[in-house]
Amino acid sequence: MSTQTDAEVAIRAAEAGAAVVRAKYGVPLARYDKSPTDFATEADLEAERAILDVLRTARPGDAVIGEEYGADGRAARTWLVDPLCGTLNFAAETPLFSVNVALQGPGVAAVAQPLTGEVFWTDGTTAAVRRDGADSPATPSATSLLVDVDVDDPPGSDLLGARILTDPTLLATFGLRVSSTTLALAWVAVGRRAGYITNGSLVDSVHFTAGIQLCQAAGCVVTDFRGQPVHTGPGLVVAADTATHDRLLEVVSRCLR
Numbered sequence: 001m002s003t004q005t006d007a008e009v010a011i012r013a014a015e016a017g018a019a020v021v022r023a024k025y026g027v028p029l030a031r032y033d034k035s036p037t038d039f040a041t042e043a044d045l046e047a048e049r050a051i052l053d054v055l056r057t058a059r060p061g062d063a064v065i066g067e068e069y070g071a072d073g074r075a076a077r078t079w080l081v082d083p084l085c086g087t088l089n090f091a092a093e094t095p096l097f098s099v100n101v102a103l104q105g106p107g108v109a110a111v112a113q114p115l116t117g118e119v120f121w122t123d124g125t126t127a128a129v130r131r132d133g134a135d136s137p138a139t140p141s142a143t144s145l146l147v148d149v150d151v152d153d154p155p156g157s158d159l160l161g162a163r164i165l166t167d168p169t170l171l172a173t174f175g176l177r178v179s180s181t182t183l184a185l186a187w188v189a190v191g192r193r194a195g196y197i198t199n200g201s202l203v204d205s206v207h208f209t210a211g212i213q214l215c216q217a218a219g220c221v222v223t224d225f226r227g228q229p230v231h232t233g234p235g236l237v238v239a240a241d242t243a244t245h246d247r248l249l250e251v252v253s254r255c256l257r
Contacts, residue, residue, distance in 0.1 A: 007123035010110035013054040017047040017099035018112035047083035052190030072107040082206040098183035100210035109210035111186040132248035138218040140240035141191035148184035148199035161228040185211025189218035195239040221245035
């Protein structure tokens with residue numbers, strides 16, 4: 001096993017994936033359909049391979065679950081990898097997407113924003129953003145009053161995200177955004193968003209685990225839709241502070257059917 005810390009391995013892996021994504025941004029790529037509204041590109045596949053190379057070299061005894069290639073081995077420790085969160089944005093040359101790497105359990109995670117060169121990371125205790133090799137503390141703040149709402153509701157959820165977006169109380173208090181990528185979770189951790197709301201079961205999700213662990217380490221308020229610890233029940237409400245979280249939770253409770 002490498003002498004690097006788990007956090008440094010996560011950062012290196014996310015940076016390796018981000019380098020691939022950055023190089024392929026704006027380039028015509030083959031697409032591989034997953035459903036009528038979802039697909040992967042060669043950038044997704046190549047980025048995941050680059051991440052796997054880093055993890056296999058640094059932590060050969062660990063298992064990996066990736067968005068594109070699935071589970072690789074069984075072990076006491078498992079890495080969760082989403083090589084390109086926001087593929088539809090990426091394919092449409094909309095610069096909102098991320099590369100997510102998380103170690104299941106200990107809270108270690110890295111979220112890379114390929115086009116800015118930033119990596120938001122946590123060792124499970126502290127959280128920071130790395131720019132040009134220098135780290136700055138991740139500091140949540142609600143001053144932007146911007147809240148990201150995920151409208152990709154799971155089947156049977158009765159369009160909860162759409163109802164939240166049109167809630168008059170929320171509209172009167174916050175500026176609402178739909179970024180369609182879990183990069184928005186990293187933005188909550190560093191104060192670029194006041195909050196984030198999404199529906200569904202997110203346990204061990206390759207999409208959400210890195211962002212959740214980052215927000216927890218940064219000191220955000222992170223719960224399910226009922227204000228209980230995340231993964232206790234459905235949904236996710238993340239906020240920069242308690243007051244913002246209380247307002248978001250009130251709206252979610254009113255919109256639930």
